[in-house]
Amino acid sequence: QKEVEQDPGPLSVPEGAIVSLNCTYSNSAFQYFMWYRQYSRKGPELLMYTYSSGNKEDGRFTAQVDKSSKYISLFIRDSQPSDSATYLCAMSVLLDTGNQFYFGTGTSLTVIP
Amino acid sequence: NAGVTQTPKFRILKIGQSMTLQCAQDMNHNYMYWYRQDPGMGLKLIYYSVGAGITDKGEVPNGYNVSRSTTEDFPLRLELAAPSQTSVYFCASSYSAGGNEQYFGPGTRLTVT
Numbered sequence: 008q009k010e011v012e013q014d015p016g017p018l019s020v021p022e023g024a025i026v027s028l029n030c031t032y033s034n035s036a037f038q039y040f041m042w043y044r045q046y047s048r049k050g051p052e053l054l055m056y057t058y059s060s061g062n063k064e065d066g067r068f069t070a071q072v073d074k075s076s077k078y079i080s081l082f083i084r085d086s087q088p089s090d091s092a093t094y095l096c097a098m099s100v101l102l103d104t105g106n107q108f109y110f111g112t113g114t115s116l117t118v119i120p
Numbered sequence: 121n122a123g124v125t126q127t128p129k130f131r132i133l134k135i136g137q138s139m140t141l142q143c144a145q146d147m148n149h150n151y152m153y154w155y156r157q158d159p160g161m162g163l164k165l166i167y168y169s170v171g172a173g174i175t176d177k178g179e180v181p182n183g184y185n186v187s188r189s190t191t192e193d194f195p196l197r198l199e200l201a202a203p204s205q206t207s208v209y210f211c212a213s214s215y216s217a218g219g220n221e222q223y224f225g226p227g228t229r230l231t232v233t
Contacts, residue, residue: 013162108163111162112162
């Protein structure tokens with residue numbers, strides 16, 4: 008079983024739609040939960056991170072963590088064509104040698120004008 | 121700040137050739153990482169470093185070597201290139217052991233034929 012599971016999509020939505028991206032995980036030791044956005048042929052950039060169950064909002068983006076179900080989500084409201092990218096979930100656990108990161112495979116999102 | 125920079129952007133190698141992928145960061149981050157990203161496979165950690173002079177293996181270190189002589193630079197060496205090393209390579213850095221904000225470089229796209 009993979010540490011982190013993410014539906015690769017692709018996902019295609021009309022502009023203005025609400026987008027829901029999801030990941031599940033198996034390791035209950037994960038402490039931090041992150042979402043990265045990766046544009047084509049670019050490096051990932053951190054969108055949001057959180058360390059507790061519940062919701063965290065930043066503009067049009069909301070990150071949701073449910074530790075009891077080992078499930079995280081990213082919601083994008085009023086989606087824009089500029090949101091078209093691959094979204095990677097990531098989780099980390101703090102070891103003696105520092106944070107160990109585990110990434111999902113990414114979900115490809117296209118927002119159609 | 122330039123952030124994390126990587127050179128070259130693209131490279132084609134013949135089987136058995138060697139090369140060094142360069143990575144530098146100007147944010148005075150202690151932690152640096154090398155990942156490879158293959159289609160549908162997510163990011164896999166190759167090597168990481170917690171500071172100058174200290175490196176450790178990640179999930180997929182075979183066929184690679186690293187060194188960290190300065191805080192700024194973290195080169196990745198491929199000694200005998202193989203087709204299985206065809207991938208996109210990303211370097212990343214973060215400030216501390218608990219730092220969840222990883223900053224990624226733009227990537228190096230490597231093809232081994």
